[in-house]
Amino acid sequence: MFSQPTANVIRYSALGLGIFYGFTYQNKLTAQAKIRRAENEYHRKEKLIMQAKAEWAKKHSADKTTASGGLITDPNDSRFDLEAYLQQLAVDDKKARV
Numbered sequence: 001m002f003s004q005p006t007a008n009v010i011r012y013s014a015l016g017l018g019i020f021y022g023f024t025y026q027n028k029l030t031a032q033a034k035i036r037r038a039e040n041e042y043h044r045k046e047k048l049i050m051q052a053k054a055e056w057a058k059k060h061s062a063d064k065t066t067a068s069g070g071l072i073t074d075p076n077d078s079r080f081d082l083e084a085y086l087q088q089l090a091v092d093d094k095k096a097r098v
Contacts, residue, residue, distance in 0.1 A: 002010070071088050072080050 001007075071084055073085060074080060075082075
């Protein structure tokens with residue numbers, strides 16, 4: 001079929017191309033995995049930030065809507081009582097003067 005030198009050239013050329021293809025394919029897979037890990041880490045941090053923001057908002061909304069004694073001080077709340085709020089302000093003002 002082929003002479004011995006031609007068969008050796010084809011054989012070693014195929015071997016070299018196979019090694020080159022395997023090396024480039026491995027680099028491609030490694031790069032994709034690295035990108036995927038970076039994206040996963042970014043999404044994990046993003047999720048933690050969103051949880052922290054939710055906790056902070058929950059903590060500070062509780063401080064905003066209720067004062068000492070359970071009085072609702074947020075005028076946008078449907079349970080807001082203006083009279084009770086003004087009475088509490090008057091009591092606080094008297095305490096501050098003394």
